[in-house]
Amino acid sequence: MFVELFIDGLSVGSIYALVSVGLVLVFQSTRALNFSHGDFMMISTFVAYALVVQFGVPFLFAIPVVLGFSALLGVVVERFVIRRLMSGSMPAIIMATLGIGYMLQGTASTIWTDDIFAFPRLFPGRFVNIAGVRVTPQSIGVVVTTILVMATLHLFLTRTKLGTGFRALTQNRTAAALMGVPITRMYALAWAIGGVLAAIAGVLLAPTLFLSTGMSEITFTAIMCAIIGGFGKIYGAIIGGYLVGIFSSILPLYIPSDLQAIIPFVLLMVVLFIRPTGILGVKTIKKV
Amino acid sequence: MYRERERRVWTGKLWWLAGVAVAFVFPLILSQYYLFVLANIIIMAIVAQGLNTMIGWGAVFSFGQPGFMAFGAYFGAILARELPFLPFPIVIILTAIASALLGLLIGYPCLRLRGFFLAMATFGFSSSIFVLINFLRSLTGGNEGMYAPPPAIGGISFANTTNIFFIVFLIGLLIQFGVSNINRSRTGRAWRAIRDGEIPAASMGINIAKEKIKLFILGSVLAGVGGVLYSYLIGYLQSDFFSIMGLSFFLILVSGGIGTVWGPIIGSFIFMMIPQVFGGMFSQSMNLVYGVILIGFVSLAPGGVYQILGKLQSVVRRGV
Numbered sequence: 107m108f109v110e111l112f113i114d115g116l117s118v119g120s121i122y123a124l125v126s127v128g129l130v131l132v133f134q135s136t137r138a139l140n141f142s143h144g145d146f147m148m149i150s151t152f153v154a155y156a157l158v159v160q161f162g163v164p165f166l167f168a169i170p171v172v173l174g175f176s177a178l179l180g181v182v183v184e185r186f187v188i189r190r191l192m193s194g195s196m197p198a199i200i201m202a203t204l205g206i207g208y209m210l211q212g213t214a215s216t217i218w219t220d221d222i223f224a225f226p227r228l229f230p231g232r233f234v235n236i237a238g239v240r241v242t243p244q245s246i247g248v249v250v251t252t253i254l255v256m257a258t259l260h261l262f263l264t265r266t267k268l269g270t271g272f273r274a275l276t277q278n279r280t281a282a283a284l285m286g287v288p289i290t291r292m293y294a295l296a297w298a299i300g301g302v303l304a305a306i307a308g309v310l311l312a313p314t315l316f317l318s319t320g321m322s323e324i325t326f327t328a329i330m331c332a333i334i335g336g337f338g339k340i341y342g343a344i345i346g347g348y349l350v351g352i353f354s355s356i357l358p359l360y361i362p363s364d365l366q367a368i369i370p371f372v373l374l375m376v377v378l379f380i381r382p383t384g385i386l387g388v389k390t391i392k393k394v
Numbered sequence: 395m396y397r398e399r400e401r402r403v404w405t406g407k408l409w410w411l412a413g414v415a416v417a418f419v420f421p422l423i424l425s426q427y428y429l430f431v432l433a434n435i436i437i438m439a440i441v442a443q444g445l446n447t448m449i450g451w452g453a454v455f456s457f458g459q460p461g462f463m464a465f466g467a468y469f470g471a472i473l474a475r476e477l478p479f480l481p482f483p484i485v486i487i488l489t490a491i492a493s494a495l496l497g498l499l500i501g502y503p504c505l506r507l508r509g510f511f512l513a514m515a516t517f518g519f520s521s522s523i524f525v526l527i528n529f530l531r532s533l534t535g536g537n538e539g540m541y542a543p544p545p546a547i548g549g550i551s552f553a554n555t556t557n558i559f560f561i562v563f564l565i566g567l568l569i570q571f572g573v574s575n576i577n578r579s580r581t582g583r584a585w586r587a588i589r590d591g592e593i594p595a596a597s598m599g600i601n602i603a604k605e606k607i608k609l610f611i612l613g614s615v616l617a618g619v620g621g622v623l624y625s626y627l628i629g630y631l632q633s634d635f636f637s638i639m640g641l642s643f644f645l646i647l648v649s650g651g652i653g654t655v656w657g658p659i660i661g662s663f664i665f666m667m668i669p670q671v672f673g674g675m676f677s678q679s680m681n682l683v684y685g686v687i688l689i690g691f692v693s694l695a696p697g698g699v700y701q702i703l704g705k706l707q708s709v710v711r712r713g714v
Contacts, residue, residue, distance in 0.1 A: 139510050190693055197449055198692050200513070201648050204641055205688030212682025326521070329514050337510065364529045371518030375503075378515075382506065 109239045111355045117245035117314075119351020120252035124307035125328040126335070126343040127259070128300035132180075134276040134338060135296035138188050138199045142207035144325030146301050149210045150176040151308030152218050155225055155317055165228060172309065173302050180301030181294045189293065207322065214319050225312035248310045255306060256344060259299070263340075272296070276338075330370045334377045336387030345385055349373065410571050417563040421556045429559045430627065435659075435666045436566040437623045442646040442658035443573055444616030450653030451582065452609040453589040455513045458500065459643050461520030462614045464636035466493050466621025468527060468534055471542035471631055482545035482552075486565070486622050493618025494611050501610035505603065520640075527633040539632035542625035553629075562623050569616060574655045576612075585609055589653075645684055648691045651700025660699050 125143060132140050140146075153175050157168040183206055191198050229247030233240040263269040271287040272295070283289045308321070315321065331350045335342025354369040383389050421429060441463050448454040470489040474480065480488075504515040527534050534540055544553035545561060552558065576582050584605050587595040596602050625631055642665060650661020672683045695702055 187689060187693065194696070197453075197455060197652065198696060200455065201644050202689055202692045204644055205685045205692060208641070208681045208685030208688060210685075212679040212685055216679035216682060326514070326517055329510070330518065333511055333514055362529070365525060367525045368518070368522045371522055374514065374518060378507065378511070379503070 107359070108356065110241070111359065112352060113239070113241055113245055115352035115355030116348065117248040117351070118355055119348035120248050121307045121311045121347075122324075122328055122331045122351050123344045123347030124252055124255065124303045124310075125324055126332040126347050127256070127340055128303035128307075129325075129328055130332050130338060130340050130343045131296045131303075132300040133332075134340075135272070136184065136188055136192060136293050138192070138203065139329065140300065141200060141203040141325055141329075142183075142210060142322075143300065143304055143328065144322035145207040145210035145214075146176060146179060147304035147308040147311075147324065148319060148322040149179070149214050150301070150305035151225070151312045151317055151321065152214050154305075154309050155218075155223060155312070158226060159223075165226075169309070172305050176301035176305035177298035178301075180297035180299075184293055184297035188297075189290070207325070211319055211322060218319075220319050223317040225309075225317045227313040228309065244313060251306070251310060255303070259303075259340075268295070327370050330374045333384055334374055336384030339384075339386045342384060342386035410567065413567050414564065417560055417567070420563070421559065426555045429555050431666060433555070433559045433562040433623075433627050435662045436562050437620050437627065438642070438646060438662035438665065439659045440566055440569055440623070441617045441620035442643045442650075442662055443569065444613035444620070445643045446647055446652060446654075446658045447573065447576075447585070447616075448609055448613040449647065450657075451577070451585040451589055452606060454505070454606055454609055454613075455510075456516040456610070456613060457513050457640070458516035458520045459613070459617050460636045460639045461516075461523035462493055462497070462617035463621040463624065463639070464523055464527060464633060465496060466618030467542070467625040467631055467636070468540075468621075469493075469618070470622035471540065471625045472533060474543040474546070478543070478546070479548065481547040482561075482626075483547075485545075486619060489618050489622045490615045493614045493621075496618075497611040497614025498607065501607050501614070505606045505610060521637070524633045524637045534631075534633075537632075539630055542629055542631050544629065545626050555627075558623075558626050562627065565619065565623065569619070570655070570659070577655055581605070581608065641684075645688050647698075648688055648696075649698050651698030652696075654698075654700045657698055657700045660703075664699065 125147060129140060129143050132138060132143070150172055154168055154172040157163040157171060158165060163171075187202050187206060188199065191202055227244055229243040231243040233242055234246075261269075263273060271282065272292055274282040274285065274287055275289065275292050279289065307324075311321070311324075327350065328347070331346035332343045333346070334349060335344065335346030350370045350373060353373055354366060357369055358366050377384060381387070420432065424432065441459055444462075445456065445459050448456050466489050469492050470485050473488060474482070474485050500516070500519050504512055504519070507515055528536050530536075544551045545558065546552065552561065584595070584600045587598060587600055588602060588605060592602055621636075624635075628635070646658060646661035646665045648661070649664045650659065651657030668683060668687065669680065672680070691698055697704075
């Protein structure tokens with residue numbers, strides 16, 4: 107049972123990791139914490155549902171369209187809402203992203219209603235028996251896909267010119283601009299990547315959790331994962347995602363399952379209590 | 395000069411007394427339904443005022459308001475159920491004290507964090523409260539909810555809408571009076587200094603941690619009191635009532651005007667009117683309407699309706 111739950115946790119953790127890495131990328135570039143990130147995921151998954159189930163497009167063709175859609179959505183939001191507010195205060199940006207979340211939520215419930223839909227599995231099939239442990243192809247697929255996506259992202263950030271520019275931007279915006287990094291294009295790029303990661307997470311999550319407008323609640327868990335890992339650190343977000351995923355799958359063995367919903371929060375509090383900067387975080391000293 | 399100032403203080407107090415008199419006018423001209431709506435508006439405004447003091451004056455970004463409101467509502471209702479002889483003003487005061495203690499308990503560790511960290515910690519607190527409410531079934535009725543006793547003094551109950559409206563209105567007025575006084579006091583100035591920059595504020599001799607705790611406690615108390623009043627008005631409690639409120643308070647603040655004393659009241663009026671105006675046409679997509687309004691205010695009129703009214707006033711004055 108324990109091992110099965112652990113593998114379950116790995117698969118849930120992969121989803122959290124994908125979502126929180128997107129959040130962190132967006133935050134690193136535009137200093138905006140995107141409270142509508144879960145809504146990006148939700149609406150992209152609905153678009154995938156519409157293509158695959160309602161119009162009968164094969165998965166192979168639908169996925170590029172969905173990823174394109176979510177990237178475009180990210181770029182549009184960045185261009186028309188966030189960029190205008192970036193010089194403003196933190197509350198203004200938080201409220202604006204909350205507002206975008208409301209809008210996406212409202213759009214989805216207008217088109218598809220608030221019902222729950224069954225989403226087709228990307229990795230079909232029943233249990234597989236590996237050394238006495240029953241695993242679904244779905245959870246293996248989720249973990250493998252996530253690892254591939256993360257590896258691609260890592261290679262992009264470390265081996266390409268664009269990725270190096272992006273890392274320069276996250277270290278020092280002004281210096282990066284002076285070195286010729288196209289800052290505004292980097293903002294758009296970060297939001298596009300964030301959107302794509304959210305869409306991948308959505309398509310992977312929907313078959314197990316079902317598809318509904320309530321999916322977007324993942325935003326808050328993902329933010330907690332990002333903080334646990336050390337806010338603003340991409341690899342921290344991955345660690346935080348897997349920690350939260352594994353703990354919230356395994357702990358219900360030992361505590362009443364009604365309390366499962368507060369596990370991420372308790373974990374956050376414990377981590378912040380021991381290490382106020384999060385696991386990989388570095389203490390920043392504010393200078394006047 | 396001194397005389398002038400003294401007279402202004404006096405006329406200021408007279409305006410507040412006139413406010414008390416207005417309370418008796420509303421039941422004469424409004425139907426029971428609109429009294430209910432108005433009481434609801436005032437309750438939302440009280441809770442939003444708590445958030446307003448935190449965000450607008452002190453840059454303490456909290457998502458905890460619905461949680462504190464739920465805590466206040468359940469605490470007051472359970473207290474009144476178990477000890478029915480307590481007069482309702484005592485229940486309200488005890489709830490305020492309990493909310494203050496909870497605010498201290500949550501605020502003390504949380505306020506060591508800042509910005510997004512603080513926001514997430516308070517959000518986590520809020521959702522834990524809802525989980526706990528559903529978990530402690532014997533006390534709160536869990537998912538099915540619980541019946542909340544009406545306000546009563548020694549067995550005489552004030553259960554009808556008009557009476558509850560009076561209670562809500564008077565408490566709302568008292569809170570508004572208190573908040574506008576704090577706003578002008580030394581503490582209020584200290585809070586605004588913290589909002590505008592913690593390091594300069596600290597170098598002026600303001601104890602940042604202490605002031606932030608005070609601010610957080612004020613916000614929690616207002617949410618708790620709002621919660622009790624809400625339980626009186628609705629008469630029935632379910633954790634869902636509060637968990638769906640999550641983001642409403644932000645909409646109230648942004649549309650009314652963050653950091654102004656009267657903004658939350660204007661904002662909650664707007665917030666309650668939105669479903670009345672758009673509900674018929676867009677009942678399926680209310681969230682879309684809320685989102686458009688929220689973004690519209692943030693990007694076009696960040697000071698909310700209060701700022702727009704101020705601009706109109708100056709235009710009119712110049713015209714005359």
